Amino acid sequence: MKHKLIKFQVMGDERGSLISLEQQKNIPFKIKRVYYIYGTKTDMVRGKHAHPNLKQVAVCVNGSCKFLLDNGKEKQTVELNSPDVGLYIGKNIWREMYDFTPDCVLMVLANEYYNEEEYIRDYQRFLDSIKK
Secondary structure (H helix, E strand, O other), rough: OOOEEEEEOEEEEOOOOOOOOOOOEEEEEHHHEEEEOOOOOOOOOOOEEEEEOOEEEEEEEEEOOEEEEOOOOOOOOEEOOOEEEEEEEOOOOOEEEOOOOOOOOEEEEOOOOOOOHHOOHHHHHHHHHHHH
């Protein structure tokens, strides 16, 4: 499956901690878009889509949430609960985010600008597309 956890280097002292995210260093692509999700109700499921070309790194900068990742052959669950760990999600991975804590802030870095045509929102269409 095209995903992996990335452990970020934390720099800090008595003032607190700092994590730097840099394209093509600890983020494995050029960053064209950054967005974040917050205020999500705990019983809400977000995502429910795949991207044929988009690469992303998700970081739970506060709180926690879970990802269901599916490449059409196997499914894996990953919990993000630390701001020093990012989840790299490659192309053609169906993702669903759920089990958000009330304080969850989920930041996502992407290698492309937003493009609605890049979203596959129907699971059967996703399965059909990866068989090609």
